[in-house]
Every structure is written in structure tokens, then in C-alpha cells.
Amino acid sequence: LPSEQWFDVPGRFGVYSAYTDTVIYARYRNVSALNLELYQVSQAEFVELIGREGWQSWERAVPVRSAPIRTWSVPVDKPLNEAGLIRLPLASEEGGAPSTLGAPSTPGALPPGIYLVRITSPEQSQNDFAGITRHLVVVANTNLTLKGAERELLVWATDLQSGREAAGVPVTLFNDVGEQVAAGSTDGAGLFKAQFENDRDVFRTWSAVIGAPSTLGAPFGIALSDWNQGIGPWDFGVNAQFFYEPHSVYFYTEKPLYRPGQTVHFKGIVRLDDDARYSVDPNLKQVEFSIIDALFNTVYTATLPVDEYGAFYTDFTLDAEASLGYYQMTAQIPGRTPDFAEPQLRFYNSTFLVSEYRRPEFQVTVTPGAAEVLQGDTIEVTVEASYFFGGNVGGAKVAWTAVAQNYFFDRYRGAGYYSFNDADFFSPGPGGGSVLASGEGQTDAQGQFKITLPAQLDEKTGSQRFSIEANVTDLSDQIVSNRVEVIVHQGRYxxxxxxxxxxxxxxxxxxxxxxxxxxxxxxxxxxxxxxxxxxxxxxxxxxxxxxxxxxxxxxxxxxxxxxxxxxxxxxxxxxxxxxxxxxxxxxxxxxxxxxxxxxxxxxxxxxxxxxxxxxxxxxxxxxxxxxxxKKAYDIGETARILVPSPYQGAVRALVTVERGRILDARVIDLLTNSDVIEIPITPDM
Structure with a gap:
């Protein structure tokens, strides 16, 4: 195996507490020593390195301009081809900061600031050969929580050791090209909010810097707008998108699959989307519409009028020799766009499939004796094969399989949110997807085949959905399949x-x-x-x-x-x-x-x-x-939200109400680890 070494870190940079030892882990294989270099990085260089054009600096072996403040080597010894993991303190051998720096907050810790650490070996000097070999280390004494929305950024600053808010400290916000876009100071709760006139491009990384690394003892911390690993909306089961779209567009065709020569009937619906408040765009009178085939050839273009309901539609007839595969439909609609004063064309897409499929010569139906049964009953299913031109498919091979899936009762349509199931997602137990039975046989002279199986739930704690699928093969080896589902209820009610x-x-x-x-x-x-x-x-x-x-x-x-x-x-x-x-x-x-x-x-x-x-x-x-x-609220009600905190004793907490925008932000005291906070449900939500 090749010689290699790399830092065991999740990304190109990380934040390290100034109140603990500054330590980094490295992995290695087939090397005799790990050579390390530690550089001090200015705030301007840091913003440049994480910015849009930062890749140019990372092309250099050492992406910073200063000389190293410390170099050292650590011998390692592992058997051939065996990987190793080592803990590497970044402070000096004596346990403190390098002599060129000031006193750290903690022995063994680097002073608050920004650093670059680089790792090589005598056997492998190539950068990022097997992983990250150059890592930006932000040593901070202040934690920054940075929340971003379309036209605003919110910063909450707290001390990393005490958890107290950092009040009255300077905050500077930079965009992804290093330009300062806002500045100010935190309020008494450690909050700073910046409002922007135009929409912010949330795909670009913005940074918040509090204090200055050169000021010993003063608050210092950094946060980036794309730091969301493990705490993104989807981690909480919330649907979200990071990009701004002025319109919401829905496409549909009358079916998903077409043959060459057939006509595609298409319709689209457009709505202005103002943070989930939808309306017809009175200024949108037409859209530019196009279709691209599977070979990326444009096969249709048109300017389609938009009616009073925000809809546009057209028909498109496929060529008899049309290429096969997925076709892409695109509507171009002008809309407000970050970084542009004038509306820019936005592209909205959908697809349909063109396939030269063979029409079967016969059809298969799978019919249960009853669509719903009680556990303990017997399920009877009839498989029937018949030619489209008439007549039965007798003597055809039949292969069938029955699979069980959990059935969650959802037919109640009255008021209230009821749980009709006994599902405990923390308890291991039998789930769905298990094969219950399978078999083979032949259709009789009437083209029929009977399947019988018991409706047993056994150790399962709830109702099940039995899916019975049959594959019928005729004398020409053509296979036609069909399936049916039978619900097995746990009881009569x-x-x-x-x-x-x-x-x-x-x-x-x-x-x-x-x-x-x-x-x-x-x-x-x-x-x-x-x-x-x-x-x-x-x-x-x-x-x-x-x-x-x-x-x-x-x-x-x-x-x-x-x-x-x-x-x-x-x-x-x-x-x-x-x-x-x-x-x-x-x-x-x-x-x-x-x-x-x-x-x-x-x-x-x-x-x-x-x-x-x-x-x-x-x-x-x-x-x-x-x-x-509650599951749902009406305007004017107050939501009571329990906070199952992992902390013992009183703590301070930032509470925000947000969707596409930050509607409210406040810092509160949580006196216990099960406090209940109240959120009024207002019309602007």
C-alpha cells in the first residue's frame, strides 16, 4: 500500500476551544515519521482561504504567506500496511504556546487565533494525498451561533467556558469574496442582527468574526454560514431548501411514459412564493418553454401564454423515430435574483420518459376473495391470465410470492389527531418486508391459478399489509406480472x-x-x-x-x-x-x-x-x-414547547422562530432541563 498520512478531521477547518488543550488527530500508514508545521494566519488571509476564490491559495503547498511559528517531527512505527492513529498536541513541547505567541488561556492550548497546521512525512510529501493534510485551526474563547435567512443574519455570542453571553463586543460579517457587508456590536443578550436590502445568495459562504485574534484576553470567535453538519433542518425531519426561488412551479403530463409518435400533453402552474405565501404573479404574462431529448437535442421551443390562473400548457407530438430515454422540460421565468438589480431568468424543470416498449400479448389479473380480512382467516387469491384478443392462457407457469408490510390505520377522517397503532420505534421487533410464502404452479384450462395462505400475524403487534405478486410465463417465454394487496387486521375494530x-x-x-x-x-x-x-x-x-x-x-x-x-x-x-x-x-x-x-x-x-x-x-x-x-395550531393560540435539555441546572438559551425568515429571536433562562416555553401563533407566521 502507498505511504500516506492525513488529519482525522471532518473538514478543511475547525474551531477549537481556547480553554482546553489544542489537539488534533492524524492517521498514517507506511511512514517513519510525521513532520508538522504550524503557521499563524491573519484574519484577512482566513477570509480569503474560505472564500469563493480561496481554491487558488490552496493550490499552493502552503496556502499562507507567513513563515511557520513551529516545526517538529514525531517518529511513528507501525507494521507494514497497518494503519495508525496518533494524538498530536499543537502547542510547544513544553506544553504552552510557541514563544512567538502570547500566553494561552489554558496550559497546552494555543492562544485564541487562527492557525494552519500541515502534515507531511519523509515518504509522502504530496498534499491531500489520502485525506486532508492542511487544516485551518480556529482557537476561540467565544462560541458563535450564526443563523442565516434570505435577507438577514443573526449572531449569538457566548463564552465557551462559562456559557455567558458576550455583550458589547464587535461583530464583522464578510461575504465569500472577503468584503465586509455588515458590522456592529452584540447587545446585552449577546445578539447581533444584520438586515440586507437585497436577497442573500445562501449558496455562498458568509462568515461572522467577533473580536480580533491579536487582542489577548478579549472575546474571539468565528462562524461560517454553511456550518450545519448534524443540525440542518433535515436532521430534525424538516423539509427545507437553501436556495431562494421567487416562484414555485409545478409541471405535470397526463402520464409518465410515452412511445415515439405519441402526443405529450403538458401543463404547468406558477405561483409567487413569498416565504410559503403563494399568489398568482400579475406581471407574468408568458414563459419560454423548451423540451430537450435524451441526446440533449432541443426538440421543441415555444413562448407560452400564462392565463389568469397562473397556468400554461401545450401539446407536443414525438417524432416516430424519437430517441429513447428521459426528456427534460424547462420553463424560463424571470425573477428576483441575489446579486442582480434586474430580474434574471430562472429555470424550472421536469421530465418524462420515452420508451419503445413491447406490448404484452396477454394480461394478468390478481384478485383476492376479500380485500380485507381478520387475522386467523384464510386469504384466497385467484390469478387469471387471458389473451387480449380473447381466450385463456392455459398451462402457463406461475411463480408467486407473498410479502408482509406494516399497515398503519389511516382511515379515520374525524376531528383530532389519534394514534391507532402500537408502534414503538425504540423497541426492536418484527418489521415489514418479510417474505411470508412463495410457490409455483400452472394455470388451468380456464387460465386460472389459486393461491391460499393463512392470515396469521404471529408475533407481530399490529395489522399487516400482505402483498401477493404473481409472474406468469407463457409458451413464448413472455412474462407478465401483477400484484394485489390484502389488509390483515389485528382485530374487528x-x-x-x-x-x-x-x-x-x-x-x-x-x-x-x-x-x-x-x-x-x-x-x-x-x-x-x-x-x-x-x-x-x-x-x-x-x-x-x-x-x-x-x-x-x-x-x-x-x-x-x-x-x-x-x-x-x-x-x-x-x-x-x-x-x-x-x-x-x-x-x-x-x-x-x-x-x-x-x-x-x-x-x-x-x-x-x-x-x-x-x-x-x-x-x-x-x-x-x-x-x-399540539399537532396543529390556529392563529391566536399559544404553542407550549417542552425543551428536553441535556444540561443540569439553569442555562441560557437562544429561541428563534423562523421559516424563510427569522421571525423572532430572544435569549431566555431555562431553569430546569424540562422547561416549557410559550410561542404565540401570530398572523405573520
Whole structure:
């Protein structure tokens, strides 16, 4: 294997606390020593290195202009082809800063500032051969939280050791070409907000710098607008996009697949998109529309009028010898664009497929005796093959497979958000996608083949969706497939559980609505239910891997703290309640039995705030999963949001309400690790 060495870091640069030893890890293979160089980097150079044209500096072996402030070599010895990992302190051999620097905040730490560290070896001097060999090290005593929106940037500055806000310190914002775009000072809460007249190109990296690295003892920190690893919207299950689009455009054709010579019927709908507020654009009268084939040839262009409803449409007939593959439809619409004073053309795309497919000579239908059955019943399916011109396909080979998937009941259409399932995503158990049965046979003289299998749920805790697929092969070896789904219900009815509030307070009663419905979601009256309230206790411990890295492992146990009975009335409605004794997470399980003896269960969860410390689940990320007291809100209501904080004792917290813009920002005290904050639901949301 080749000789190689690289820093074990997630990216080209990182922030390191000035209150701990400045250490970096490196990996190596087939080298005798690691040679290191440490450079001091000016603020102007740093902004240049991370900017749009920074790649030009990184083309040089040493992308900074200064001489190294420290050089040293570390001998290493590993067997041939065996990889090694080593911990490398960046301060001097004596445990402090190099003599050219001032006193650090902590022995073993570099003073606050910006540095470049480079690693080579006698056997391999090539830059970035197997990984990052040049790393920007930002040693900071102040943490910066940087939030960006279309026309604003928000900075929150806190001390890395105490967590207190850094008030009254200078903040400078730079764009990706090193230009200063805003400056000011943090307020008493450590906040600084910059507003911009024009939209900001969020694809470009902007930076926030607080203080100056040369000022010993003063606050210093850096943050970039694209630092979002592990804390992006999608990490919280939130759909988001980072680019600004003035319009929202939806394309559709009457079908996704065409043959050469067929006519494509197309329609598009355009709306102005002002942070999820949609309207017809009164100034948009036409769009430039084009179609590109699979060989990237333009096969259609037109200027299409936009009607009063914001729609445009056209028909396009494919050539009889049209190329096969995906065709791209493009609409060009002028719109407001960052960095441009005049509207620029924006491109919106969709596709359809052109394929020269062979039409089958026969068709296959797969028909169940019943589309829905009760567990314990028998599923009967008829496979029938018939020619399009008439007649049955007898003696054809049939291969079939039955697969089970979890079925989550969703047919209730009444008021409220009910959980009709007993799904616990933290408990290992049988899931979907398992093959239940398979077999082979032949169609009879009528072109039919019968499949019979038991509707057994076995150890599965909920209803299932059985998918039965049949592949029929005729005498010419042509295969035609079809499938059908049969729902296997766990019982004759479903139970729904809906907390009145998902967030409660220890010692205060919490109410739950119950509902029993039939398979179609209609009320089923007078059902007797058992309700058990479980307290879920999380046990999270830190462990070390072979390289000394610390990580969390979590497990839980459920303890029944209250048991009661309930009944639904003539409308299939019921209520139950309990008083949580302590804070934490609770699982509420309602169960019943039908006239066949089938057990039916449904569960929901609530979270309870307390003055005492609550041991929430600890994960290996920097995320706090907020819990809202309701699924949906109306204007004028107030959302109560529980904050399951990992910190013990009182802390300060930045609370923002945001979508495409930062609607509100405030710093508050969290007195416990289960505080509930209130967010008014206002018309501007």
C-alpha cells in the first residue's frame, strides 16, 4: 500500500476551544515519521482561504504567506500496511504556546487565533494525498451561533467556558469574496442582527468574526454560514431548501411514459412564493418553454401564454423515430435574483420518459376473495391470465410470492389527531418486508391459478399489509406480472388514543381522548378498554472506543405507574386521565379484545415537565428535539414547547422562530432541563 498520512478531521477547518488543550488527530500508514508545521494566519488571509476564490491559495503547498511559528517531527512505527492513529498536541513541547505567541488561556492550548497546521512525512510529501493534510485551526474563547435567512443574519455570542453571553463586543460579517457587508456590536443578550436590502445568495459562504485574534484576553470567535453538519433542518425531519426561488412551479403530463409518435400533453402552474405565501404573479404574462431529448437535442421551443390562473400548457407530438430515454422540460421565468438589480431568468424543470416498449400479448389479473380480512382467516387469491384478443392462457407457469408490510390505520377522517397503532420505534421487533410464502404452479384450462395462505400475524403487534405478486410465463417465454394487496387486521375494530396536550406538568392531571372505529374509520360503540400508563426511564452512559473517543449508548425500561379502565359511548368516544407523578416521558397504551379473542392495542406518548432533573435520552449529536403540546395550531393560540435539555441546572438559551425568515429571536433562562416555553401563533407566521 502507498505511504500516506492525513488529519482525522471532518473538514478543511475547525474551531477549537481556547480553554482546553489544542489537539488534533492524524492517521498514517507506511511512514517513519510525521513532520508538522504550524503557521499563524491573519484574519484577512482566513477570509480569503474560505472564500469563493480561496481554491487558488490552496493550490499552493502552503496556502499562507507567513513563515511557520513551529516545526517538529514525531517518529511513528507501525507494521507494514497497518494503519495508525496518533494524538498530536499543537502547542510547544513544553506544553504552552510557541514563544512567538502570547500566553494561552489554558496550559497546552494555543492562544485564541487562527492557525494552519500541515502534515507531511519523509515518504509522502504530496498534499491531500489520502485525506486532508492542511487544516485551518480556529482557537476561540467565544462560541458563535450564526443563523442565516434570505435577507438577514443573526449572531449569538457566548463564552465557551462559562456559557455567558458576550455583550458589547464587535461583530464583522464578510461575504465569500472577503468584503465586509455588515458590522456592529452584540447587545446585552449577546445578539447581533444584520438586515440586507437585497436577497442573500445562501449558496455562498458568509462568515461572522467577533473580536480580533491579536487582542489577548478579549472575546474571539468565528462562524461560517454553511456550518450545519448534524443540525440542518433535515436532521430534525424538516423539509427545507437553501436556495431562494421567487416562484414555485409545478409541471405535470397526463402520464409518465410515452412511445415515439405519441402526443405529450403538458401543463404547468406558477405561483409567487413569498416565504410559503403563494399568489398568482400579475406581471407574468408568458414563459419560454423548451423540451430537450435524451441526446440533449432541443426538440421543441415555444413562448407560452400564462392565463389568469397562473397556468400554461401545450401539446407536443414525438417524432416516430424519437430517441429513447428521459426528456427534460424547462420553463424560463424571470425573477428576483441575489446579486442582480434586474430580474434574471430562472429555470424550472421536469421530465418524462420515452420508451419503445413491447406490448404484452396477454394480461394478468390478481384478485383476492376479500380485500380485507381478520387475522386467523384464510386469504384466497385467484390469478387469471387471458389473451387480449380473447381466450385463456392455459398451462402457463406461475411463480408467486407473498410479502408482509406494516399497515398503519389511516382511515379515520374525524376531528383530532389519534394514534391507532402500537408502534414503538425504540423497541426492536418484527418489521415489514418479510417474505411470508412463495410457490409455483400452472394455470388451468380456464387460465386460472389459486393461491391460499393463512392470515396469521404471529408475533407481530399490529395489522399487516400482505402483498401477493404473481409472474406468469407463457409458451413464448413472455412474462407478465401483477400484484394485489390484502389488509390483515389485528382485530374487528381499532382503538385511537389522542392526548389533549402532549406536554404536561408533574403533579397535574393529563387527559386523553379515546375512540373506537371499524375498519372504515366509522364509529364503533360501547367497547370496553384497559388503559395502562407507563413511565419510560432512559439509561444513557458514556463509553470509549478503541481510540479514546467518547460516545453515548442508551437503553430504556417501561414501568407501569397507573392502570385503569375506560369505555366508549354510542359515538365510539371515551376519555381517560391520570396525574404523572414525576417529569419525563410516558407511554399510554389502550387495549381491548374483540369477539374472536383478538387483542387490539394502540399507544401514544406524552412528555412531562418537572422542577427536578429528568434523564432524557442522550444521542450522539448536538440536537435537542423540541416537543409541541399540539399537532396543529390556529392563529391566536399559544404553542407550549417542552425543551428536553441535556444540561443540569439553569442555562441560557437562544429561541428563534423562523421559516424563510427569522421571525423572532430572544435569549431566555431555562431553569430546569424540562422547561416549557410559550410561542404565540401570530398572523405573520
Amino acid at each position: 381499532y382503538i385511537g388514543v389522542a392526548p389533549v396536550d402532549y406536554v404536561g406538568v408533574a403533579g397535574r392531571e393529563m387527559a386523553f381522548n379515546l375512540r373506537t372505529v371499524d375498519w372504515q374509520g366509522e364509529p364503533l360503540s360501547n367497547q370496553q378498554l384497559d388503559v395502562v400508563y407507563y413511565k419510560r426511564d432512559w439509561f444513557s452512559v458514556q463509553q470509549k472506543d478503541d481510540f479514546g473517543n467518547v460516545y453515548w449508548t442508551s437503553s430504556f425500561s417501561d414501568t407501569a405507574v397507573f392502570t385503569t379502565t375506560a369505555a366508549t359511548d354510542e359515538q365510539g368516544e371515551g376519555v381517560t386521565a391520570f396525574t404523572p407523578p414525576v417529569g419525563g416521558e410516558y407511554r399510554v397504551v389502550a387495549s381491548g379484545v374483540d369477539d374472536r379473542g383478538n387483542a387490539i392495542r394502540a399507544a401514544s406518548y406524552v412528555w412531562v415537565s418537572s422542577r427536578d432533573y429528568v434523564a432524557w435520552r442522550q444521542d450522539n449529536n448536538d440536537r435537542i428535539s423540541l416537543v409541541a403540546d
